[in-house]
Amino acid sequence: MTPSSSIASPGAAPAHDEHHDHPNYLVDGTTIKSWLLTVDHKRIGLMFLFWVLLFFLVGGIFAMLIRLELLTPGPTIMDAMTYNRTFTLHGLVMIFLFMIPAIPAVFGNFMLPLMLGAKDVAFPRLNLLSLYIYLGGAMLALWGMLNGGLDTGWTFYAPYSTHTTTTVAPVLFGAFIIGFSSIVTGINFIVTVHTMRAPGITWFKMPLFVWAIYATSCIQVLATPVIGLLLVLVTVENLFGFGMFDPARGGDPVLFQHLFWFYSHPAVYIMVLPAFGVMSEIVASFSRKNIFGYRAVAYSSLGIAFVGFFAWGHHMFVSGQSTFVGGLFGVLTMLVGVFTAIKVFNWVGTVYKGAVDFKTPFAYFCGFLFFTVFGGMTGIALGTVSLDVPWHDTYFVVAHFHFIMVGATIMAFLAALHYWFPKMFGRTYHEGWGLVSAALIILGFNATFIPQFLLGNNGMPRRYYEYPERFQALNVASTAGASLLAFGFVIIACYLTYALFYGRAAGKNPWRSKGYEWLTESPPPTHNFVGPQPTYPEEPHFYVDPKKAEVPDAV
């Protein structure tokens, strides 16, 4: 296959009338089998979307149960053991089944080949396999949850997790299997980025979402095997008691924490880096401006992925880890803040003097910016050893990681869902409802977690189902906020489902975005392009010629 001679300049559609012969991927094959056994990255992405949303619902139900339980100081709707199981399952489902695959497996799968001008990912069959590994692991984990559940918290610290009588083994083994899905996806994306870029797309002409997904995939490949091994070790410990982390047998539980956080700290970036990538696309698209500092944003994705591996000990400041290592990790943690700040400044620089089109994705961008900055700043505070000691395992930590990890990821997930909805389904949603629900969700999220910051600062520990009377007002506020949040999600579910079937036809590029993925039809045909492979002479996010932008009043 040679590079195409017909150069399609981005933005200007290559004219073909033959797309009637090339049905879009949604209708090309309508049997169940054509979906279940597809190797088309777009269909796999959609199937991931379905399951990921389902598990988000499950995790959300657990979250609401937790908030209901904490409505009153005493037992409200469940006993202590059920509460322990509920927050464990909330964490496990949300992290392993929702947030880790949410953006990479859904939007990464769908958009990455489109953004690289490729017809598919490098290993399409492995891609399908990763979906079924994910489902298999999820089923095993859910089976374990239904058959008793576990009460260890999602961190399943040894030696408690190796001694508890709840069903640890199947759930952890399920998580182990899901890890394979994550690894396969990561390998697939890295190889795709290395080998499948279309003529014209050099490394520094890749869209920023691709950079973010690439950095994420590197973390997935390097970190996931460690948690895989650890999950197996804990499962074996739980079943047979070899004593690997049992202090009574000379084992060191802190070593368990080292291995656990070696994965689980970078896992935070598995969740949040794709969110950064989505936002880099959206901010350029809706500010009608070239991204400010393209290289800085691209490099900082890799930088976060790299320094993310040097910060894990900040989860262990009170674990018995040596104070020297604790201090070292405290300092290294600040590096993450540096790279994140680079991104934040560049996004703000992009919006500055842009012709902002305040649509739903941009509304989520605003929420995202707030959560990232506020969550990130509390993270810097928590990364300071002396401050972490009193805050450790209080609701301050809970609120912090919900802000930075969940807040940023959810904002980006919803923004991506709205931004790429026309791309994926060829229809548009109702803009007014979109803005209303975005407002509800951002407000609800703040109302849920800002009281938790205050609670934590007042000393309420996490993972207890009861609390003293004096915390009730803030807990009620938090539960009220969570209800608002849930209401926002219900609205989204309603209007997006409606738009899926009855939405207006979107046209090829409703946002007039200059992203590479918008160069094909919306929804794209089965092999992504009609006719010869397009080439990409222009940079992505190219809205204004920088030279013209220098002239005052030219924008």
Place this chain on the structure above:
Amino acid sequence: MQSSASTADGTVAPVPRLAMHFASLEVQNHAARLGMWLFLATEILLFAGLFICYGCYRFLFPEAWAASSRSLDLTMGTVNTIVLITSSLTAALAVHYAKEGKNRMVAIQIFLTLLMAVGFLVIKYFEYSHKFHIGTLPGRYYFYEGIQLPGAPMYFTVYFCATALHGLHVIIGMVVLTFSMVRALRRADFGPNNYTMVELGSMYWHLVDLVWIFLFPMLYLV
């Protein structure tokens, strides 16, 4: 890229299938190799977890480590090392012959590899059964009177976890290589530009060897 290079057998090597989404066969092979290297990197990090457990507990219990390591059968360990290194040689030769299109030789070399893999597992079985007999077992199952040092059961926890995981990889590697062998016999279509399957299987096998090269001195020669 020669699409119809004649092989040593005089037959025409079939053109391998180029998946429609790759630019060229070279890029496709490149992608396959890169994917395999990434997968091997995950395997290295998987074993690394156990190496770290080993390193930390050796740091904490040096005496128990030395004593327990000497209770192992060094002869069996050395023989196993030689067996595995030699099997790695035959696996590498299989790729060599696959490139030349000598499918019979490919099958023979892989068969030799599998034979040595079985030999490795048999020797490992004897080592294991000896340990079950004298009681050098992990954690709370430990009942060996010979070494009464704190940390000795931990050594055997690490020993059994590491060798069992390695043994599992030996078995997986055998399955992978068997597929290549069957294909070399049935379809006999390996040739100068179609040997990726043998190459990747062999890479996996070398990784199994690589891990053992490190496990052997760590476990037997402290």
Place this chain on the structure above:
Amino acid sequence: MAIANESRQEAHNMEEHHGAGRYWLIWGVLLVLTLVTVITGRMHLPSFGLVLALVIATVKGTLVTLYFMHLIDHRGANRLVFSVSILFVLLMLAVPLLDLGTRFRGSNPPGSQYSDLQPPDIGANVKEGRFGGGVRSHGSHEQSEGH
């Protein structure tokens, strides 16, 4: 098209015919090194014994990766992937060791050389640990209560 060049270079290197002699040579070196490591290992060298064994193992491993796994014929990304994985293994090893070496003695596992606490049950015919060990083995009635 950097990728095409890289792929072509790699394909070219892989096609270059070396003859089987190279593999036999490497095999011979590996056997010799195995012998060396066994002999030096049996001497039980005091402090640098493990270091020496690991150095030999690293040399052997390098030979296997470079020649058997053909890393010497590969360029760019493949080498990067491999070296990054080794780098992270070293990182993951260094930090816990640093932690154990500098930790408050009381939080090291009892019985270890960096702890002043009594050695725990090491298992030999003793079912009960001093520090709450063996919960599962002798606590069968506790387990039945849990259900």
